Amino acid sequence: MNPRIANKIAHGVIYTLVAIVIIILIFLISYILVNGLPYVTPHFLSAPSQVMNAGGGIRDQLFNSIYLLILTLIISFPIALGAGIYLSEYGSGKISGLIRTTIEVLSSLPSIIVGLFVYLLFVIRFHIGFSILSGAVALTFFNLPILTRNIEDSFQSVPNLQREAGISLGLSHWKTITGVIFPEAIPGIITGIILSSGRVFGEAAALIYTSGQSAPVVNYADWNPFDAASFLNPMRPAETLAVHIWKLNTEGLVPDAKQISSGSSAILILVILIFNISAHFLGNYLYRHITSSSK
Amino acid sequence: MKKYDLNDTYIASFDNEKAITTKNIQVFYGKDQAFFNGSLAFPRYKITALIGASGSGKSTFLRCLNRMNDDVATVKGDIMYRGLNINSKKINVYELRKHIGMVFQRPNPFAKSINNNITFSLKAHGMKNKKQLRQRVEKSLKDAALWDEVHGELNQSALALSGGQKQRLCIARAIAMQPDILLLDEPASALDPVSTAEVESTLKELKKKYTIIIVTHNMQQASRISDYTAFFYMGHVLEYNTTKNLFTNPHVKATEDYISGNFG
Numbered sequence A: 001m002n003p004r005i006a007n008k009i010a011h012g013v014i015y016t017l018v019a020i021v022i023i024i025l026i027f028l029i030s031y032i033l034v035n036g037l038p039y040v041t042p043h044f045l046s047a048p049s050q051v052m053n054a055g056g057g058i059r060d061q062l063f064n065s066i067y068l069l070i071l072t073l074i075i076s077f078p079i080a081l082g083a084g085i086y087l088s089e090y091g092s093g094k095i096s097g098l099i100r101t102t103i104e105v106l107s108s109l110p111s112i113i114v115g116l117f118v119y120l121l122f123v124i125r126f127h128i129g130f131s132i133l134s135g136a137v138a139l140t141f142f143n144l145p146i147l148t149r150n151i152e153d154s155f156q157s158v159p160n161l162q163r164e165a166g167i168s169l170g171l172s173h174w175k176t177i178t179g180v181i182f183p184e185a186i187p188g189i190i191t192g193i194i195l196s197s198g199r200v201f202g203e204a205a206a207l208i209y210t211s212g213q214s215a216p217v218v219n220y221a222d223w224n225p226f227d228a229a230s231f232l233n234p235m236r237p238a239e240t241l242a243v244h245i246w247k248l249n250t251e252g253l254v255p256d257a258k259q260i261s262s263g264s265s266a267i268l269i270l271v272i273l274i275f276n277i278s279a280h281f282l283g284n285y286l287y288r289h290i291t292s293s294s295k
Numbered sequence B: 001m002k003k004y005d006l007n008d009t010y011i012a013s014f015d016n017e018k019a020i021t022t023k024n025i026q027v028f029y030g031k032d033q034a035f036f037n038g039s040l041a042f043p044r045y046k047i048t049a050l051i052g053a054s055g056s057g058k059s060t061f062l063r064c065l066n067r068m069n070d071d072v073a074t075v076k077g078d079i080m081y082r083g084l085n086i087n088s089k090k091i092n093v094y095e096l097r098k099h100i101g102m103v104f105q106r107p108n109p110f111a112k113s114i115n116n117n118i119t120f121s122l123k124a125h126g127m128k129n130k131k132q133l134r135q136r137v138e139k140s141l142k143d144a145a146l147w148d149e150v151h152g153e154l155n156q157s158a159l160a161l162s163g164g165q166k167q168r169l170c171i172a173r174a175i176a177m178q179p180d181i182l183l184l185d186e187p188a189s190a191l192d193p194v195s196t197a198e199v200e201s202t203l204k205e206l207k208k209k210y211t212i213i214i215v216t217h218n219m220q221q222a223s224r225i226s227d228y229t230a231f232f233y234m235g236h237v238l239e240y241n242t243t244k245n246l247f248t249n250p251h252v253k254a255t256e257d258y259i260s261g262n263f264g
């Protein structure tokens, strides 16, 4: 075949496939937004949910999702950072092979299995009960593989020449990592954190048996995380937005279950979209900022 | 492919002051020996060029001199610098690399501002005084012939510089440590002719204060800038002489063929 025609056909096929993906995505997102956004009112966002009556909101679920995400990051980021740096900068031989296999297995576990495991171990065996903490542990299992790999990749994408430059100036390997490699890896790491946050934010299956399906009334004025009623108390059960949607659709008792579910879905999608878009911009911004910092 | 006698060597000796001397350097990558006999004495405040075909071991040899092969290869033999054998386990390599700086084939400035490229390693080595740092930045940029072009934009990203400017920044970064010896591994091979000329004239200026050892593929470059030249062949140094003598009156057949283009 004429190479020019072959090239044209290849282009055509690729563009068509890309267009299909984009159309599906746009359709999905706009469907959810069009169906859900009409129900999103200030009241919807600021009112607690109802068990029997119509007119409930999603205030607590939204907060729970965010709080759970933050706790998950607090637990998983330091571990992932250590593991990622080890794999990228020091890892070779048996130990890093072991870590890699572990990560692979961890990332391929079905979320419901992880949820049940954490349920049996933490919720039941350790008597922690349905709680944000248990949920955060379950989500850490998910987040850890993604985040570790992302951090490893971010470090790996910094050319080896940068390490040699540092070493040749009499810096130690560690100083080169912290002073040269890490700053260059930050934009990629931030992007990875935000993208994985999107996944964590939308996770439901692993949370049903860990952070639970109830949203007890909490006091948003109580900043002491050790108070049982405080909104910061990590030991209380906490239904998240994604779990709320699942529950409304399986056993929702409120008459407006469908509307609330649609509204919640819209919010969920919006938040995840914001995560993704901000990941892009923040990554770029940070890269520019770090590479030519004026300090 | 012609075969050359690896025992047919001509290593001239000179009685001027030496900056660094190697004895029987052998380098092994794992079990593979990549370098066999390196005994060279490098005169102080001169430019010595290391030439030879690709894979002849020039980089391998050069990287021994500031212990950049430490985690990569096993290096046997002695490297004498200021009366010390620096190829010994007891040597503090971080301190050593302050005295023997290196510039690489591809310009590799840090992803920092021009200023921070130079101050980063100085600070890491304990220099805190702001004024001192500023002076050191200015001086090394001037020595690397980059000051006039960048002094107004020291806070700009080094990544926005041209290739030749980046390479001169890397030179400035290396000489900011005030080393004795500067090792350069094909510093101009990734650059266009204009940038190459900039770097070459910079090096000629620098030899007033530094001993320079430069790897190059380019024989014109070697003859333009260097005082001494060593010819490498399959992990052996076959000939070492003043650049003038080596190019006009080679003693070894391999050298003669290499410089006249009849090699291999």
Ligand SMILES: Nc1ncnc2c1ncn2[C@@H]1O[C@H](COP(=O)(O)OP(=O)(O)OP(=O)(O)O)[C@@H](O)[C@H]1O
Pocket: B029, B034, B052, B053, B054, B055, B056, B057, B058, B059, B060, B061, B072, B217
């Ligand atoms: N990191 C390494 N691991 C294993 N072998 C290596 C390594 N670096 C170099 N070698 C081998 O050592 C030999 C000499 O390589 P070296 O890079 O020193 O040559 P060179 O003269 O610098 O070549 P060039 O002009 O292409 O840069 C080659 O056979 C090469 O394959």
Ligand SMILES: [Mg+2]
Pocket: B058, B059, B060, B185, B215
């Ligand atoms: Mg080389």
